[in-house]
Amino acid sequence: xxxxxxxxxxxxxxxxxxxxxxxSDELCRISIVLKLCPEFNPPLVRISVSDxxxxxxxxxxxxxxxxxxxxxxxKFDGVITITTTGISDNEIHTFSLNINETIxxxxxxxxxxxxxxGAKFSGTEAVLSTxxxxxxLQSDISLFLHKMSMVKxxxxxxxxxxxxxxxxxxxxxxxxxxVDCSPLPSSATNIERLKSGLEEYVLKHGNRLENFCQLxxxxxxxxxxxxxxxxxxxTSQSKRQMMEAVVVISETSEPAFPACCRPSGKRTEVFFFKxxxxxxxxxxxxxxxxxxxxxxxxxxxxxxxDQDDIALLEWENLPPNFHIDIALHSYHKEVMMVxxxxxxxxxxxxxxxxxxxxxxxxxxxxxxxxxxxHALKICNYAPxxxxxxxxxxxxxxxxxxxxxxxxxxxxxxxxxxxxxxxNCIKDKILSAIGSNDRKAxxxxxxxAILFQNECFQLDFQDEDYEDGEEMFSSLKL
Amino acid sequence: MEGKRxxxxxxxxxxxxxxxxxxxxSILTNLSNGxxxxxxxxxxxxxxxxxxxxxxxxxxxxxxxxxxTLQRECHTRRLDVLLRVLLVVQTLLQQNRHGSKxxxxxxxxxxxxxxxxxxxxxxxxxxxxxCSRHNLNVVSVGNGMVMGWLKFSEAGRxxxxxxxxxxxxxxxxxxxxxxxxIIGVARYILVVEKESVFQRLANDSFCTRNRCIVxxxxxxxxxxxxxxxxxxxxxxxxxxxxxxxxxxxxxxxxTTYRFxxxxxxxxxxxxxxxxxxxxxxxxxxxxxxCLPQHCLLPLTREDKTRVEAMLLRCYLRREAPQxxxxxxxxxxxxxxxxxxxxxxxxxxxxxxxxxxxxxxGGVYI
Numbered sequence: 001x002x003x004x005x006x007x008x009x010x011x012x013x014x015x016x017x018x019x020x021x022x023x024s025d026e027l028c029r030i031s032i033v034l035k036l037c038p039e040f041n042p043p044l045v046r047i048s049v050s051d052x053x054x055x056x057x058x059x060x061x062x063x064x065x066x067x068x069x070x071x072x073x074x075k076f077d078g079v080i081t082i083t084t085t086g087i088s089d090n091e092i093h094t095f096s097l098n099i100n101e102t103i104x105x106x107x108x109x110x111x112x113x114x115x116x117x118g119a120k121f122s123g124t125e126a127v128l129s130t131x132x133x134x135x136x137l138q139s140d141i142s143l144f145l146h147k148m149s150m151v152k153x154x155x156x157x158x159x160x161x162x163x164x165x166x167x168x169x170x171x172x173x174x175x176x177x178x179v180d181c182s183p184l185p186s187s188a189t190n191i192e193r194l195k196s197g198l199e200e201y202v203l204k205h206g207n208r209l210e211n212f213c214q215l216x217x218x219x220x221x222x223x224x225x226x227x228x229x230x231x232x233x234x235t236s237q238s239k240r241q242m243m244e245a246v247v248v249i250s251e252t253s254e255p256a257f258p259a260c261c262r263p264s265g266k267r268t269e270v271f272f273f274k275x276x277x278x279x280x281x282x283x284x285x286x287x288x289x290x291x292x293x294x295x296x297x298x299x300x301x302x303x304x305x306d307q308d309d310i311a312l313l314e315w316e317n318l319p320p321n322f323h324i325d326i327a328l329h330s331y332h333k334e335v336m337m338v339x340x341x342x343x344x345x346x347x348x349x350x351x352x353x354x355x356x357x358x359x360x361x362x363x364x365x366x367x368x369x370x371x372x373x374h375a376l377k378i379c380n381y382a383p384x385x386x387x388x389x390x391x392x393x394x395x396x397x398x399x400x401x402x403x404x405x406x407x408x409x410x411x412x413x414x415x416x417x418x419x420x421x422x423n424c425i426k427d428k429i430l431s432a433i434g435s436n437d438r439k440a441x442x443x444x445x446x447x448a449i450l451f452q453n454e455c456f457q458l459d460f461q462d463e464d465y466e467d468g469e470e471m472f473s474s475l476k477l
Numbered sequence: 478m479e480g481k482r483x484x485x486x487x488x489x490x491x492x493x494x495x496x497x498x499x500x501x502x503s504i505l506t507n508l509s510n511g512x513x514x515x516x517x518x519x520x521x522x523x524x525x526x527x528x529x530x531x532x533x534x535x536x537x538x539x540x541x542x543x544x545x546t547l548q549r550e551c552h553t554r555r556l557d558v559l560l561r562v563l564l565v566v567q568t569l570l571q572q573n574r575h576g577s578k579x580x581x582x583x584x585x586x587x588x589x590x591x592x593x594x595x596x597x598x599x600x601x602x603x604x605x606x607x608c609s610r611h612n613l614n615v616v617s618v619g620n621g622m623v624m625g626w627l628k629f630s631e632a633g634r635x636x637x638x639x640x641x642x643x644x645x646x647x648x649x650x651x652x653x654x655x656x657x658x659i660i661g662v663a664r665y666i667l668v669v670e671k672e673s674v675f676q677r678l679a680n681d682s683f684c685t686r687n688r689c690i691v692x693x694x695x696x697x698x699x700x701x702x703x704x705x706x707x708x709x710x711x712x713x714x715x716x717x718x719x720x721x722x723x724x725x726x727x728x729x730x731x732t733t734y735r736f737x738x739x740x741x742x743x744x745x746x747x748x749x750x751x752x753x754x755x756x757x758x759x760x761x762x763x764x765x766x767c768l769p770q771h772c773l774l775p776l777t778r779e780d781k782t783r784v785e786a787m788l789l790r791c792y793l794r795r796e797a798p799q800x801x802x803x804x805x806x807x808x809x810x811x812x813x814x815x816x817x818x819x820x821x822x823x824x825x826x827x828x829x830x831x832x833x834x835x836x837x838g839g840v841y842i
Contacts, residue, residue: 384557396501
């Protein structure tokens with residue numbers, strides 16, 4: 001595995017720390033410490049990533065390479081000091097790993113071992129020094145940790161400590177991600193946590209706020225959420241892989257205040273997580289996103305861009321104050337420090353299935369949400385139809401008939417004006433259209449429901465649903 | 478009077494209003510149950526291309542149903558149009574006023590876009606409410622003309638055609654209000670396709686020398702013309718002869734008089750005239766009357782396609798094999814001509830020779 005920058009190396013170290021914590025049965029802590037060392041010229045930043053998970057068996061570093069170019073080479077010399085001990089180890093071992101070294105025998109050097117004097121603990125610390133800017137590192141890792149809080153690994157606390165020398169001497173700032181501050185029970189599943197995490201992320205405008213934004217979201221009911229999960233087995237049960245997808249739609253009633261605007265604007269940032277760590281979205285998942293028939297959900301995808309490890313979906317003609325957020329999480333049930341290479345087509349199908357299940361659930365559980373383009377066209381007729389039908393009722397000379405119509409609609413005749421009757425009928429027409437649309441979706445997606453809890457290896461082909469408006473000729477005149 | 482169905486009582490407007498209310502209530506009930514409204518419209522046709530002869534065309538029996546729901550955009554649009562027109566009809570019936578199809582079109586021209594859209598909606602409503610168009614108080618501007626040995630009144634207004642038998646009178650629009658005054662004066666009814674031929678006969682004082690009634694629809698006959706013709710035949714019990722151009726359009730107009738049109742298939746029983754006979758001009762008599770060569774024009778590709786389609790119509794096989802034979806001949810020869818070709822050698826040939834001799838000789842099919 002190749003990393004192209006110190007920031008990416010740090011993220012990989014954090015990834016490894018998380019996997020080690022997952023393997024532990026205990027509550028764990030991950031600490032990331034950034035310490036400015038101004039005595040060097042240029043000033044260096046000492047980065048330490050430590051965890052209290054199971055000890056490191058160094059396998060995850062075997063294939064690690066640092067991409068060397070003049071700029072990156074000047075920032076980091078390739079040397080990482082690793083100190084680790086397993087729960088049943090008697091000693092704490094320290095190694096020096098040079099990831100620039102191509103000859104495998106020369107990469108790892110054992111430095112020292114210290115006795116644990118019978119104490120029972122495990123953990124690892126990886127330390128490196130870099131000439132990267134402290135502020136850049138801090139902001140990058142903070143953003144990374146904010147995203148990571150979406151997956152809410154319940155047994156791991158993560159903290160970031162920044163020690164910068166200022167005018168007043170050493171300043172220590174800390175950013176702590178709590179173990180589990182959500183109202184979810186400890187028995188909550190991963191997908192429930194991901195859903196809760198993404199909801200929070202949206203309500204806190206990208207986790208930039210401490211609490212939900214009261215200006216934009218008076219209640220969390222502004223959010224419509226759908227989740228989907230796909231499973232697949234490898235050659236053995238231990239290689240069972242999960243793909244979870246969460247889609248959140250937020251519609252604010254007031255125009256967003258400038259402070260509430262997202263950096264990505266109206267575009268959808270797709271958050272991708274691999275084994276509980278944020279990472280850049282892989283190509284098969286991008287393929288899956290492109291392959292979705294978005295018009296079945298009333299959306300028109302203009303383009304997908306993947307820049308600086310951020311995947312953005314750009315839409316056409318989104319209603320104002322309407323935003324979509326998507327999170328995808330692929331993980332192995334059993335921790336794999338070095339994941340195996342995937343198959344592009346199979347991975348695409350795997351992602352697509354989870355995503356479609358999420359969109360399906362969102363549509364099924366929310367009236368009028370994600371109506372297909374076809375249904376949206378029919379909705380355009382609703383106001384006129386309602387007005388005409390209301391006219392047929394109100395212009396009738398038969399009082400009993402009017403009373404009966406109001407009664408059928410559940411309205412009180414005397415108190416209602418024409419506009420009230422129209423609105424009532426219009427709402428019912430829109431509900432009927434939404435109901436038809438969901439029924440049509442169920443007809444289109446039987447495979448998705450059929451295979452919801454089964455493992456599959458093969459790529460399944462979605463049926464193409466051709467929305468023929470004039471499929472057979474109407475009355476010939 | 479035609480247009481009454483067995484289920485309509487003498488108080489037609491109130492029955493129709495009751496049906497409109499029932500339809501509105503059923504739509505609201507469906508919506509209240511979270512379902513799309515469903516409007517079922519019977520489909521009718523006056524012919525098919527079935528060759529076995531075992532079809533039910535033109536018997537007034539529905540050949541299927543269309544279900545209009547909110548599931549398809551085209552159906553939703555039709556529902557939108559239909560309900561708008563229905564609202565107008567309800568108002569007309571309640572206020573006992575009449576409106577024309579064109580009036581209705583101009584109420585929402587941007588929605589309707591074309592007159593034919595309104596016409597279709599009116600037809601759909603007639604089928605839904607099981608009535609004829611005039612029952613809805615929707616009228617069309619009459620296009621037909623009549624002259625000859627006839628007296629009638631329309632809603633109390635008297636028309637004495639006999640006084641000026643060669644003067645054209647408009648065919649009345651409100652045929653349900655027409656009373657035919659004198660019976661037994663005319664000997665036959667002559668239906669001509671074109672206004673030009675009607676005028677030729679008027680100029681030749683045809684009705685002075687021939688005791689008949691001449692009617693023209695000025696092309697494809699509209700509903701009032703067809704209703705009026707049917708009324709004449711029912712009341713006067715006279716033979717009816719049809720004179721059309723020897724071309725596909727003329728013969729199509731002929732079939733419209735006799736068998737009705739597809740557009741009005743739901744009302745065909747009350748609009749068609751099964752008694753009408755084709756007097757001319759037959760393809761088979763072109764040589765007999767020595768029509769000049771320059772009057773015989775070749776059939777265009779569209780003409781041929783039209784004839785081929787007409788030949789497939791079940792009613793020709795079943796009820797008018799001789800007409801079918803003439804159509805075959807038209808296609809085989811590939812030549813057409815107009816009625817005016819008979820006037821090339823002598824202007825008065827049509828009114829003084831052709832028509833009287835054919836009628837006297839019973840040369841019609």
